[in-house]
Amino acid sequence: MAKHLYETFQPAHYDLFIDVDRGTKTITGKTTIQGEAKAANIALNQKYLKISSVQADGQTVTFTVDDQAETVNITLPQAGAVTLTLDYTAPLTDTMMGIYPSYYEINGEKQLLIGTQFESTAARQAFPGVDEPEAKATFSLALKFDEQPGETVIANMPEVKVEAGVHYFDTTMRMSTYLVAFAFGDMQKKLTKTKSGVEIGVFATKAHQPKELDFALDIAKRAIEFYEDFYETPYPLPHSYQLALPDFSAGAMENWGLVTYREAYLTLDPDNTSLRMKQLVATVITHELAHQWFGDLVTMKWWDDLWLNESFANMMEYLSVDAMEPNWHIWEMFQTSEASAALQRDATDGVQSVHVAVEDPADIDSVFDGAIVYAKGSRLLVMVRALIGDDNLRKGLKAYFDAHKFGNAKGADLWAALGEASGIDVGAIMTSWLEQPGYPLVTAKIVDGQLQLSQQQFFIGEGKEVGRQWQIPLESNYAAAPQIMSEKTVTLGDYKTLRAEAGKAFRLNVGNNSHFIVKYDDTLMADLLSEAADFDAISKLQLLQDMRLQAEAGVISYADIVPLLKTFKDDTSNIVITAVMQTAGRLQKFTTPDSEEDKQLRAFFKLLSAGQYARLGLTPKAGESNDDQIGRPYILDGAAFGHNADFEADAHALYTSTDIAAMSADARPYVLKNEAKQHPSQALFDHFIAEYRKTADPSVKEALMYATPAFKDEAILKQIVTYFEDADTIKPQDLRSWFRGVLANPQGEQLAWDWLRNEWDWLNKTVGGDMEFTTYITVVASRFDTAKRLAEFKAFFEPKLEVPGLGREIQMDTKVIATRVALIEDQKDQVNAAIAKAL
Numbered sequence: 001m002a003k004h005l006y007e008t009f010q011p012a013h014y015d016l017f018i019d020v021d022r023g024t025k026t027i028t029g030k031t032t033i034q035g036e037a038k039a040a041n042i043a044l045n046q047k048y049l050k051i052s053s054v055q056a057d058g059q060t061v062t063f064t065v066d067d068q069a070e071t072v073n074i075t076l077p078q079a080g081a082v083t084l085t086l087d088y089t090a091p092l093t094d095t096m097m098g099i100y101p102s103y104y105e106i107n108g109e110k111q112l113l114i115g116t117q118f119e120s121t122a123a124r125q126a127f128p129g130v131d132e133p134e135a136k137a138t139f140s141l142a143l144k145f146d147e148q149p150g151e152t153v154i155a156n157m158p159e160v161k162v163e164a165g166v167h168y169f170d171t172t173m174r175m176s177t178y179l180v181a182f183a184f185g186d187m188q189k190k191l192t193k194t195k196s197g198v199e200i201g202v203f204a205t206k207a208h209q210p211k212e213l214d215f216a217l218d219i220a221k222r223a224i225e226f227y228e229d230f231y232e233t234p235y236p237l238p239h240s241y242q243l244a245l246p247d248f249s250a251g252a253m254e255n256w257g258l259v260t261y262r263e264a265y266l267t268l269d270p271d272n273t274s275l276r277m278k279q280l281v282a283t284v285i286t287h288e289l290a291h292q293w294f295g296d297l298v299t300m301k302w303w304d305d306l307w308l309n310e311s312f313a314n315m316m317e318y319l320s321v322d323a324m325e326p327n328w329h330i331w332e333m334f335q336t337s338e339a340s341a342a343l344q345r346d347a348t349d350g351v352q353s354v355h356v357a358v359e360d361p362a363d364i365d366s367v368f369d370g371a372i373v374y375a376k377g378s379r380l381l382v383m384v385r386a387l388i389g390d391d392n393l394r395k396g397l398k399a400y401f402d403a404h405k406f407g408n409a410k411g412a413d414l415w416a417a418l419g420e421a422s423g424i425d426v427g428a429i430m431t432s433w434l435e436q437p438g439y440p441l442v443t444a445k446i447v448d449g450q451l452q453l454s455q456q457q458f459f460i461g462e463g464k465e466v467g468r469q470w471q472i473p474l475e476s477n478y479a480a481a482p483q484i485m486s487e488k489t490v491t492l493g494d495y496k497t498l499r500a501e502a503g504k505a506f507r508l509n510v511g512n513n514s515h516f517i518v519k520y521d522d523t524l525m526a527d528l529l530s531e532a533a534d535f536d537a538i539s540k541l542q543l544l545q546d547m548r549l550q551a552e553a554g555v556i557s558y559a560d561i562v563p564l565l566k567t568f569k570d571d572t573s574n575i576v577i578t579a580v581m582q583t584a585g586r587l588q589k590f591t592t593p594d595s596e597e598d599k600q601l602r603a604f605f606k607l608l609s610a611g612q613y614a615r616l617g618l619t620p621k622a623g624e625s626n627d628d629q630i631g632r633p634y635i636l637d638g639a640a641f642g643h644n645a646d647f648e649a650d651a652h653a654l655y656t657s658t659d660i661a662a663m664s665a666d667a668r669p670y671v672l673k674n675e676a677k678q679h680p681s682q683a684l685f686d687h688f689i690a691e692y693r694k695t696a697d698p699s700v701k702e703a704l705m706y707a708t709p710a711f712k713d714e715a716i717l718k719q720i721v722t723y724f725e726d727a728d729t730i731k732p733q734d735l736r737s738w739f740r741g742v743l744a745n746p747q748g749e750q751l752a753w754d755w756l757r758n759e760w761d762w763l764n765k766t767v768g769g770d771m772e773f774t775t776y777i778t779v780v781a782s783r784f785d786t787a788k789r790l791a792e793f794k795a796f797f798e799p800k801l802e803v804p805g806l807g808r809e810i811q812m813d814t815k816v817i818a819t820r821v822a823l824i825e826d827q828k829d830q831v832n833a834a835i836a837k838a839l
Helices: 211-233 274-290 304-326 331-345 361-369 369-386 392-406 409-422 426-434 495-502 522-534 537-552 562-568 573-588 596-616 626-641 645-657 667-679 682-693 697-710 712-723 732-744 750-756 760-769 775-783 788-798 808-837
Strands: 009-021 026-037 041-045 050-055 063-066 071-075 081-093 098-106 109-116 138-145 153-154 159-163 168-170 183-186 189-193 197-206 238-246 258-264 298-300 408-409 442-449 448-455 490-492 519-520
Touching: 009 041, 041 522, 041 808, 050 063, 050 071, 071 159, 071 808, 109 138, 138 153, 138 183, 138 331, 138 645, 153 189, 153 197, 159 392, 183 258, 183 522, 189 211, 197 211, 211 238, 211 304, 211 392, 211 562, 258 274, 274 304, 274 331, 274 626, 298 304, 298 392, 304 331, 304 361, 304 369, 331 369, 331 537, 331 573, 331 626, 369 409, 369 426, 369 626, 369 775, 392 408, 392 409, 409 426, 490 495, 495 596, 495 682, 522 537, 522 562, 537 562, 537 573, 537 808, 562 573, 562 596, 573 626, 573 808, 596 732, 626 645, 626 667, 645 667, 645 750, 667 682, 667 697, 682 697, 682 712, 697 712, 697 732, 712 732, 712 750, 732 750, 732 760, 732 775, 750 760, 760 788, 775 788, 775 808, 788 808
Parallel strands: 009 138, 197 238, 238 258, 298 408, 442 519
Antiparallel strands: 009 026, 026 081, 041 071, 050 081, 063 071, 098 109, 109 183, 138 168, 153 183, 159 168, 189 197, 442 448, 448 490
């Protein structure tokens, strides 16, 4: 059989009739497909569909169902143009894939909202078809359901008529199956229009306050306007609707014209939400709306080019928000989230490259590795943007959209368009970064008076050196350094002469935009550190970042970083505060709970955060800077870990005087966690759970999810674990956060680990079809740091190495734990001595 179904049958148009009965949880459907059969034997995708009849041009034809291959095989009288009609029924399942119900409560009564999630291969659970990105077609949707008065129904395109209880929607543009979407239920909405006349809508359940839709409506409107201008290509649909679903497995999904979101990433209280959360919501919306062109209008040919969609949208989310809200300095968030995630993950041997060959549908979800496909990929595109400039980027993108709109493309097509626009061979540079995993450590040293650079793949943990080389944009502050380093070694000239000419310490990767880190020899490093106090914020962040990664790899010791944390502790830039406190957080692995070393580390945290806490206080002040608002949570977290008495008193006073929902969103998570740790009781726990179940405010929910697993009482932690499988309390979409919270609690680690091992089959059944399923393995690996836990991890996961989609994650995470165990053994004495000296 053909590798892809599209090779033997090419659909042109679908008529979809779908009838959903919420009471019986059944779907009844009739799909009519006009297309071109390249052979008499063809196949369509189907999953969980009970197909009762297949007709070709009105005549009944024979068919067989292959559930293993997720297909229905059809024998036609002959090849050529054909109209297929399939009748079927299907279950309405709670897996958050296909067509599914979302649950929520209003005044204690359970309600449901029906929505869809088809990426990557779940459209086949809703209707039969060629469920491959290349198989673009137009779609006419007719939707019937057990409708109640006042319910709203929306889809990719506007509704054109309602007849006999059937809602008919306008025919879509040519698009891929995974982007088809619809939803219905009791919703509220807010609408506006862009300058060019596109209707923008935000939809949510009535559990939310109407004002919670305002922020998203404003961002979505401005984002569509920005992209129409930046891409020089009009938004091609009549509307852009944003829908918040109470149950949603991913963060958001770029369905064309009807983007779906987890509620936490769309709805927010404009009067009491932290700036960082507003920024996060804005970047999620702009990410999905970037896809309306890059991903929807032009779609990858096959899933191996998924990175092209996601990396690009990841870069554009920052570029657009920066244009809309320049005072946010959103690229700083890129540095603290995307860059650090990519550098950490990409240093483990066995990591996937950005571009990965993939065929099996079960393996497609495994290429959604966020740190690589999103973070590293976007970092590489930021590198390209820095090389070619925005004018050439826009010129190249316009040509790309003009050439491929309503069709499919590969990575090479984008490089060709950007290369043509810029006159730089972008493809040649990018191949070394996309097709091979990892990144280089560039070593800068003085050899016989000459300044010499060399590149070698950087590994955290054991890694096999196979001679990989990269074309590295060096971004040096010395003119003698080439723009691109493509050789293994390059000599820049006499160091003393170069240093005298430059008048400043030698640096590489200024701006931290290129995907590599630097090891300076002792002379160069001493020179650098003598200037470090005067560095800009990104340079300070980068210094800590590069040193931390080298410490993880054992190239240097974490003990070498401790003095630098003290040097930077009172810096007011949020990205330096973030880097200092996150790096300090990584010192916790060198201590055990309640030991002398643990007490010493807590004193060090108090030292690092005390001046900042005195300056910032617990809650925001009128007119304070964005840096202060974004930096405060890291300081509160550090003050809590350091048992800062002022913080503990202030937090308790705020808790006892203020209702949870009315508390400042900036301080709320830390106040609640402090209460759980310092003033615990069964009554407090019961109150937290009751508030968690009651609230529809994502910010309040997030705070309670962060704080509740911090109770030390084992009886309370056992109660939390019983809620793991109670979807009325903890939704499956939120389970991973709760699991991580209990696992990170020394009193809860064993409980959470036992639960995961005992309930793995339940977990697999509940969220196994979800692209984030493998991250449960990552979460476990991120906490384990002893030889005993490593052995247990291997004993449980190694038998699952052959399970599709899990093998790579298990192998990598085994390495991650083994590396951490060896690092602790090797460095703990030095690190704890350095902390003692710093006090």
